[in-house]
Amino acid sequence: MDADITLRVDGVEHRLTVDTRTTVLDALRERLGITSPKKGCDHGQCGACTVLLEGRRVNSCLMPAVAHDGADLRTADGLADGEPHPVQRGFVEHDAFQCGYCTPGQVVSAVAAVDELHAGEPSAVTDRGADLAEEIRERMSGNICRCGAYANIVRAVEEAVTR
Numbered sequence: 001m002d003a004d005i006t007l008r009v010d011g012v013e014h015r016l017t018v019d020t021r022t023t024v025l026d027a028l029r030e031r032l033g034i035t036s037p038k039k040g041c042d043h044g045q046c047g048a049c050t051v052l053l054e055g056r057r058v059n060s061c062l063m064p065a066v067a068h069d070g071a072d073l074r075t076a077d078g079l080a081d082g083e084p085h086p087v088q089r090g091f092v093e094h095d096a097f098q099c100g101y102c103t104p105g106q107v108v109s110a111v112a113a114v115d116e117l118h119a120g121e122p123s124a125v126t127d128r129g130a131d132l133a134e135e136i137r138e139r140m141s142g143n144i145c146r147c148g149a150y151a152n153i154v155r156a157v158e159e160a161v162t163r
């Protein structure tokens with residue numbers, strides 16, 4: 001069964017017809033050609049597909065597109081505003097990637113993590129007095145990097161928090 005939906009992606013509105021089993025990730029990649037969200041596990045385990053939905057990070061591989069008709073999405077491609085987003089700058093300056101496959105998801109997730117930290121939202125480690133690096137490791141724990149670039153990812157996010 002098909003359904004007509006609208007997705008606003010990085011400020012651009014797209015109308016499309018999708019099978020009702022289509023995920024947001026597949027709608028973005030396969031239907032709209034927006035490939036910065038990556039497919040890693042397709043099961044909500046790796047974070048490669050992370051996008052911002054109304055400003056909150058979500059795993060787009062777990063989201064039925066029909067359930068998000070009219071959604072406002074932001075991908076890593078849409079973060080820059082004339083110049084790179086501070087988180088993107090941090091990833092480049094700290095060499096926070098190797099193959100780069102996980103990087104768009106890491107960057108999007110980091111943008112939300114920085115916002116959560118600035119808003120004073122607690123994480124699972126806040127109550128035990130975690131320092132900033134521990135907070136970042138906890139908040140970024142849903143994003144897996146098979147290249148193991150974690151140490152530099154934490155440094156990049158630390159810098160973005162303090163910028």
Ligand code: FES
Binds near residue numbers: 042045059060
């Ligand atoms: Fe969505 Fe892995 S592809 S969490």
Ligand code: FES
Binds near residue numbers: 096098099102144146
């Ligand atoms: Fe290769 Fe993270 S940089 S998976």
